[in-house]
Amino acid sequence: MSRDWLLLLYSIPREPTAPRVAVWRKLKRLGALLLADAAWVLPAREATREQLRWLAAEVGEAGGDALVWEARLALGQEEALVEQFAAQVERPYREILAELGRAGADLGALSRRYQQVVAQDYFGSELGQRVRAALASARGGAVE
Amino acid sequence: MKWVTWRDVRVDRIGCAWLIRRFVDPEAELLFVPVGQKPLPEDAEPFDIPGVRLSHHGGHASFQAFLAAYRLDDPTLARIARIVDEADTVQEAALEPAAAGLDLICRGIRRTSADDHEAVARGALVYDALYAALKEGDDG
Numbered sequence: 001m002s003r004d005w006l007l008l009l010y011s012i013p014r015e016p017t018a019p020r021v022a023v024w025r026k027l028k029r030l031g032a033l034l035l036a037d038a039a040w041v042l043p044a045r046e047a048t049r050e051q052l053r054w055l056a057a058e059v060g061e062a063g064g065d066a067l068v069w070e071a072r073l074a075l076g077q078e079e080a081l082v083e084q085f086a087a088q089v090e091r092p093y094r095e096i097l098a099e100l101g102r103a104g105a106d107l108g109a110l111s112r113r114y115q116q117v118v119a120q121d122y123f124g125s126e127l128g129q130r131v132r133a134a135l136a137s138a139r140g141g142a143v144e
Numbered sequence: 145m146k147w148v149t150w151r152d153v154r155v156d157r158i159g160c161a162w163l164i165r166r167f168v169d170p171e172a173e174l175l176f177v178p179v180g181q182k183p184l185p186e187d188a189e190p191f192d193i194p195g196v197r198l199s200h201h202g203g204h205a206s207f208q209a210f211l212a213a214y215r216l217d218d219p220t221l222a223r224i225a226r227i228v229d230e231a232d233t234v235q236e237a238a239l240e241p242a243a244a245g246l247d248l249i250c251r252g253i254r255r256t257s258a259d260d261h262e263a264v265a266r267g268a269l270v271y272d273a274l275y276a277a278l279k280e281g282d283d284g
Contacts, residue, residue, distance in 0.1 A: 022203060025236065026234040030234055050154070051234060053194065054194070054200050054233065055234075057195060057199070057200060058203070060194070112238070115238070116238075
């Protein structure tokens with residue numbers, strides 16, 4: 001199966017630093033992966049397309065240049081890329097599960113953390129569903 | 145007057161259209177053009193299109209640009225602007241629980257509407273409801 005991806009290639013002035021850092025932080029927050037120190041990649045979805053369109057505009061407003069590409073891998077390297085996306089959510093998912101196992105775990109903080117991670121979970125990690133079930137059961141036996 | 149934005153409206157453009165008709169230009173005529181179309185109609189004010197005046201600026205969504213441009217000094221509108229910001233742009237911290245729900249509802253409104261005109265008309269009901277609830281402090 002061939003998946004569609006979005007690539008963001010951009011350059012932005014080094015100074016002032018604030019807009020440059022803001023763009024970088026938003027890419028991290030979206031869970032985009034930096035490939036070969038050059039291109040940021042995200043799965044092509046309606047929401048990621050919208051977000052990258054606005055990030056490109058933000059780069060332009062900061063005096064930089066940005067191109068958003070629709071891309072498809074030509075040599076069947078999809079799985080490795082999907083695994084990289086999965087790995088980046090599985091680490092925090094495991095941390096949440098570990099915290100939930102402790103006495104007096106802060107459910108409010110952990111559920112907020114879960115919401116952040118799930119927003120970057122583009123391929124429906126099975127571990128994510130376990131975290132969700134564990135949070136639901138910890139708050140009082142909800143059935144999910 | 146005429147206003148123009150891209151087709152396939154979502155949370156920010158539905159909110160902007162509501163804001164225009166309720167607070168800026170009750171007689172507004174809205175035009176929806178294909179994404180990326182250039183040039184834009186010259187006789188219409190563009191909004192929520194990258195690079196125009198009434199658009200995303202400084203990490204804020206276009207709704208916020210309207211409040212500044214038309215000096216809409218209303219705390220309830222300022223609050224809605226924060227919700228739209230969180231629904232439509234990447235934010236470091238989530239402070240508005242209504243944001244994700246509003247985003248999803250607006251996507252659903254577009255999906256269940258025949259075109260963008262119908263979507264902004266139906267979406268206005270949601271923004272009217274949000275405005276009334278926030279104004280009366282229903283969110284605690």
